[in-house]
Amino acid sequence: MTAVGTGTRHPVPGRLGHLDVLESEAVHIIREVAGEFERPVILFSGGKDSVVMLHLALKAFAPASLPFPLLHVDTGHNFPEVIGYRDRVVARHGLRLYVASVQRYVDEGRLRERPDGTRNPLQTLPLLETITRNRFDAVFGGGRRDEEKARAKERVFSLRDEFGGWDPRRQRPELWQLYNGRHAPGEHMRVFPLSNWTELDVWQYIARESIELPEIYFAHDREVFLRSGMWLAPGEWGDAKDGEPVERRRVRYRTVGDMSCTGAVLSEADTVEAVITEITASRLTERGATRADDRMSEAAMEDRKREGYF
Amino acid sequence: MAALDHPRRPLSPTGRPPFPAAGHPPHSTAALMMRGIFQEVRARLSAPPRNRAQEGQTDSMSHATQDRAAPAPETDLLRWATAGSVDDGKSTLVGRLLHDSKSVLADQLEAVARASSGEGPDLALLTDGLRAEREQGITIDVAHRYFATPRRRFILADTPGHVQYTRNMVTGASTAELAVILVDARKGVVEQTRRHATVAALLRVPHVVLAVNKMDLVDYAEPVFASVAEEFTGLTAALGIPEVTAIPISALAGDNVVEPSAHMDWYVGPTVLEHLETVPVGDDAVAWEPTRFPVQHVIRSGDARLYAGQLAGGVLRVGDRVTVLPSGRTTTVVGIEVLGVPADAARAPQSLALRLADDLDVARGDLVVPAGAPPEVSRDVTAAVCHLHERPLRAGDRVLLKHTTRTVPAVIRRIPGGRRLDLNDIGEVTLRAAERLAFDRYEDNRRTGSFILIDPADGTTLTAGMVCGTPPPFVPTPHEGERDALG
Structure with a gap:
């Protein structure tokens, strides 16, 4: 001082x-x-x-x-x-x-x-x-x-x-x-x-401050199936139905919510920097890409x- | 080209000192233009042809095209506001700006396309948020929009044109460093334009842009633009607005919003986005403006006490002699912590915590200022106000006054003319607070010169106030029906 x-x-x-x-x-x-x-x-x-x-x-x-x-x-x-x-x-x-x-x-x-x-x-x-x-x-x-x-x-x-x-x-x-x-x-x-x-901004700040996040925000291999255009993961909430083949894909999550309505995105981004590059290039909003709850109606x-x- | 200079020429100062600092800033739009920076910007913007391919919805982000340029990790932040009358095309301008700057993503565009009735997406729908608004085709409330270019991050307060427009524009303009006022080229300056300019002047928005819209409907004619711009700059000069930039646009066709117009080669100034990207932000004034630090919260750590707050003006350094108001006790800054990290100095608007040499009684609501350069300290305040609520404001009303981090009871002593203030009225009040307040004039500091009045009964925000100073000794003028509520 x-x-x-x-x-x-x-x-x-x-x-x-x-x-x-x-x-x-x-x-x-x-x-x-x-x-x-x-x-x-x-x-x-x-x-x-x-x-x-x-x-x-x-x-x-x-x-x-x-x-x-x-x-x-x-x-x-x-x-x-x-x-x-x-x-x-x-x-x-x-x-x-x-x-x-x-x-x-x-x-x-x-x-x-x-x-x-x-x-x-x-x-x-x-x-x-x-x-x-x-x-x-x-x-x-x-x-x-x-x-x-x-x-x-x-x-x-x-x-x-x-x-x-x-x-x-x-x-x-x-x-x-x-x-x-x-x-x-x-x-x-x-x-x-x-x-x-x-x-x-949130991701840039996470990078700047080196903030730890749950690992599901980064690319990992996971069993998923496609429902209404979203990659969902089976779990206690429910499982794939007939005609919804379960596949092992490389995914990450862009938002974290209830497993039943939070979709994964196919992604190779396994670091904060790679995630920033990816969302910068994304053509979809984070909720539009991954949240069934907001798709229910225009005013959901x-x-x-x-x-x-x- | 000479004739074109005239509508864009910045106004000369008009008696009142321009905000935030006196004199024409060396980085003014005009000065930048002289140096040809816009030509450079334009060349750079148009150089690499951007991929406009509209991909269908894809669930795989790795398939996405590199369409939005990556913003630099740390850029400037510009807060700005829009204002316009009904049907001036404000929503279309904002929609166009978001769309053409690639800030609208595929799923948003799809939603808009689904809701649009005509051919092609109705860009105005991008900004209508609530169901009631979509159903009635109006905007009810201030909406905030966010977008970025490689040069800057933008926060837009998008204010509606009609329902309670003054209240909403005052709200949007209170934090804005730039205001875009829209005018229909066919209608020119109308009553609402005057109102919007008045609010921009009252709220001391440092930069004002006149966007003359619907130029496509007047054959892109320069004389139409020049005449509107001339009338508007006459108006803003009278209001004391130091600088106006006038831009001819067509929000619907996209002329001069993001891309330069192919129809108006007589206009050589910046597009709306170029201007937003290059207008100087108030940050530069920090170095010489008076230091103001309202104490928000006392942090106790062991035996030590730290005073937490956000710098509302100027620079604070370790070693500075400071006075704590309203008590007036003087001490020395012995430590500054910027969110847990020790620093030698901090600048507005940083949030920080302060250590002082002496064990003074410092509490939330106190103002730390440089010793020897205190602001006004008084219980009596005269202010320009905008009334924000259906419940009128009258002399004699008892209210709560929130100023910086201090909330105190106050009474309205006087409203000139003896009249009351109704919703959306702009006027002047004299009030007395229960405790002494340390304040600046609003034109000197927007944070230490502003306050809100709150209804003590139900907590409603009633009125926005901008400090003019302390009132002169009261002289009754009975013929005007004025009275002092304190007798």
């Missing part, structure tokens, strides 16, 4: 790149939540966006430890590699993890399986009940506005009513960097620190958000 009072003037640091600016903005958002809420929680799925969000949160409070717990909504049909990754991260940083289990709701008869086997829409009830039970007042999500058309109109601080619902017509205007955290008892705020990040995401989805 330079001696104080010697008259030394440190030079002006160099211009900030877009990742520095996005990082500073996200940290600012995370710290605003620490300043304005009593019981925040971070939604953590093990997906790359939530991994980056956790990394930013850890940096925001360094050298102190993270003042928030994590919450994972476990569909029961998650990739085993992702659950393993989640538990390693929690142990490494000494974090507190809440798990909202869709399986338990199904076992108790409080949620019914859908005919198509996907459990993604079933996550909303366990999520909302866990928020209410633990009186979480701010819930960090890794959602990005570039993901999907309804998300493009989402605020950084997004107020949810006591039913967890999102009303696009009643959103508060959000000006400058002045986030309004006021909420009534029973309401909570969804907070999206990565609002302004794109898929490519909008409808789920209104019901309290992530």
Whole structure:
């Protein structure tokens, strides 16, 4: 450290790149939540966006430890590699993890399986009940506005009513960097620190910060079958039907969700750098390529958000 | 060519100092053009013929063509906003920009093609997000768009033209460094154009672009463009907007959006995208603007306390003598940590944590500034405001005021003319806060000069405020019906 009072003037640091600016903005958002809420929680799925969000949160409070717990909504049909990754991260940083289990709701008869086997829409009830039970007042999500058309109109601080619902017509205007955290008892705020990040920004940041990810993000050999144009992996959620031959292919995942609706892409990209090259050249959006849940209708995401989805 | 200079000529300063720094920036569009940089850019952009082949949907990414150029690992970031009246073609312009810059991917284009009624995809559909918007063919809310070129990353606040347009444009413009205002070449400057220019001036958007659209419908005629541009620059000069770039375009046909037009060889300026890629960003002003550090959060690590926040202006160095406001106590910066990494200095807008030499009582909401150069500290503030809610704002209203990281009760003392402010009204208010605030004038710092007013009953965001200064001593003018709510 330079001696104080010697008259030394440190030079002006160099211009900030877009990742520095996005990082500073996200940290600012995370710290605003620490300043304005009593019981925040971070939604953590093990997906790359939530991994980056956790990394930013850890940096925001360094050298102190993270003042928030994590919450994972476990569909029961998650990739085993992702659950393993989640538990390693929690142990490494000494974090507190809440798990909202869709399986338990199904076992108790409080949620019914859908005919198509996907459990993604079933996550909303366990999520909302866990928020209410633990009186979480701010819930960090890794959602990005570039993901999907309804998300493009989402605020950084997004107020949810006591039913967890999102009303696009009643959103508060959000000006400058002045986030309004006021909420009534029973309401909570969804907070999206990565609002302004794109898929490519996330990957460039992962490369820059050398952030570890679940291995399924990188090319590996896996038994898969083709259904509605998506490469799905058999598992506890279900298996290939007649006329859906199971093949061993070299694949990776571009998003991480419920196994029943998250498709793999054929890929040879086995490093972060190769992944960046690949998505730069891709002709498909990450959700368009790999998510059956968004294909249900033009307004699939909008409808789920209104019901309290992530 | 001489005649063409005139609509593009930057305006001379008009009394008010241009934002963010006084004087015409050496890297202004005009200056860059003089050096022929755009010619170089254009040559480079058009040199390698890009593969426009529209592949069918493929599930294999390894089969994809190398169609989008890889952005450099770290590039500039430009935040910009659009504004236009109904049917000025704003959605089409944005759709065209995304499409021609290869930011639209095959599955998005397919979805748009499915939803389009006529021949070819309706590019406006790329930006209409919500079902209600698609059903009614309107845009309700500010939508954010993201795209990148090898030169820059862009964040676009796409604001609708009609429903609550002022509220939405104020929102979009608040963080924008550049605003594109669209005008229909056949209609010229209309009432909404004046409104949009007023908002851009009020919010101090540093760069304003006039896009004269639908040039294809006026036979690409230069006099039409020149006349619209002249009227608009007259308007913006009166509003104190320091610099305007006027560009003739056809968003529908693609003229001068990404590729230079083949129909307007009389225009030698940049296309919209070239201008977005080369306009100087405010980052350069950081070195000489006053340092401002609002404390967000106190980090306790063992016995040490670190003050976390994001630099809202200027540069902070280890060894700097600083004053903590509003208390006014002075101390020395003994350490800076940029997200866990020690640094000798930091610049806006970095998030960081600060160690101070003395054990002062510093809390969230305090402002750290250079010793000897403090901003104004007062409970009384006069501000230009835009009212954002159906519930009107009246003198005597008790509100919460959020300024930087501090939220305090406040009362509206006075609204000139004694009138109330309704949704989308722009006006002036004088208010008194329950505690002293350390603030700058908005024209000097957009972050320490801005605030929002919140309804304490239900948390609604009511009003956006831009600080003008402290009010002069109050002199009642009963004939105007004014009153001071504090009596």
